[in-house]
Amino acid sequence: MLKKPITIFSTALLLFFSCSNLIEKPLAVVNGRSIMLYSFKTGYKEFLDSRYQPDNLLNRFLFLNNMIDELLIIKYAGDIGVEDEPGFIEEKEKIFNQLLLNTYFDEKINIQHTVTDSEKRKLFEWKNTSIHIRHLFAHSYQEIHNIKTRLEQGKAWESLAEECFQDPVLHDNGGDLGWVQLGDMEPVFEFTAFSLDNGAISSPIKTKHGYSIIQLIERERNGFLKEEDYQIVNKEIAIMADHYKRQFFLLDYTSKIEESLMIEYDQTILEKLFYSFSISTDQIELIKNENLVTFRGNKWEVSQVMKRINTLSNRQMEKINTVLDLKHAITGLICRSYFLDDAKSIQLHKKKSFQKDFEQHKNKAVVQYVLAMINGNLQPLDKKYEEKARKMYFDFRNEIVKQNNISIDSLSLKTFIM
Helix, strand or coil: CCHHHHHHHHHHHHHHHHHHHHHHCEEEEECCEEEEHHHHHHHHHHHHHHHCCCCCHHHHHHHHHHHHHHHHHHHHHHHHCHHHCHHHHHHHHHHHHHHHHHHHHHHHCCCCCCCCHHHHHHHHHHHCEEEEEEEEEECCHHHHHHHHHHHHCCCCHHHHHHHHCCCHHHHHHCCEEEEEECCCCCHHHHHHHHHCCCCCECCCEECCCCEEEEEEEEEEECCCCCHHHHHHCHHHHHHHHHHHHHHHHHHHHHHHHHHHCCCEECHHHHHHHHHHHCCCHHHHHHCCCCEEEEECCEEEEHHHHHHHHCCCCHHHHHCCCCHHHHHHHHHHHHHHHHHHHHHHHCCHHHCHHHHHHHHHHHHHHHHHHHHHHHCCCCCCCCCCHHHHHHHHHHHHHHHHHHCCCEEECHHHHHHCCC
16 A cells, blocks of 8 residues: 555656756856756746747747857956956946945845835825925025025015026026926925925925925815725835835935035035036146045045046036036045945945846956957948948857857757746
8 A cells, every 4th residue: 555655756756856857957068167947048038028029949049149158258258357457347346336335225225114004095195186386495404494594584485486596497487396296206305295285385305406495386186086096006006105215214314324424525625626627637637636525534635536426427427517516426426435335344245146146247247348349440330330240249259169168958948848
């Protein structure tokens, strides 16, 4: 009576290990490095989904060849010392810092927040409401409180708007933003606005761009709210509520860090630096050794600040139009430096998940760097650029294939089931 179950169990084990061996079998081996079926299938599925492509033999070979090419290029880059080149060292540092910041914010900021039913219902109501608002704006805490005091003393809203807005429309219309809906403005701003009663004026609030005082002129509900409609969008509203809470937490966290750093600027040097942008780099050279800013026992000279400013994107640079904009940008860089130091102090860069993520991003950058080297002599405006680039790549690929050991299990590639 015991033999039959044992036979069945043994058969099951045999089938299990047979399937396991099939799954673990490499699809390809490049210089001893295996491309396993499970990792291929994961990447291949993402490839198909992102490009709306069907699963077929052509796409299977195409994607596998891409994976092989990546390994070949990474080995080639190692052979010629790409990672030791100054240009790539800088790029690698950018990747490391950005990934470390992402990990830091995931640990410190992007935590799950509790959302109550009453909070979701409030957002549901706001989501189906339009509001007419206006605001007054200042770049600093002191300025906005001065505006608030003058407003309470009877100064006309329109007169204050003329003083605080450079934008001609807002200057002339009293800071009127018109009718807005949830999602039109940044979270802290619109949450404050929707919380007001008709005619009410908010206390000064801090936003990403400065400080504001908001007045809700009137509100209008978009139709009749029904319980069944709320239940349909319940999950969507919960996600929205969590997003709001994360944004509030982020703003509060960064504000506290900024305050704790006790940042102080040499206003004269700050103004010289700003006006040097529009004159010449020679002017910056004259003040490069001047102390520009101090914070919590540290000081940055102009040259140190410029090194960090040069890491900003074109979009970020375009936002620096005034001395105050420059000050905010540098303050942001100081906070960024603090976050990176704090991340290292709690050993986030030593986590296996971070190191794996960094390795993947670095390898992608290595591939792009080598491809740029291959196409370095081509002119992008050349009408035959694509044709020439393709030929140069395949000439390069054919050459390095000869120098490497590659084997492919074509049968497994053709027959595996997604």
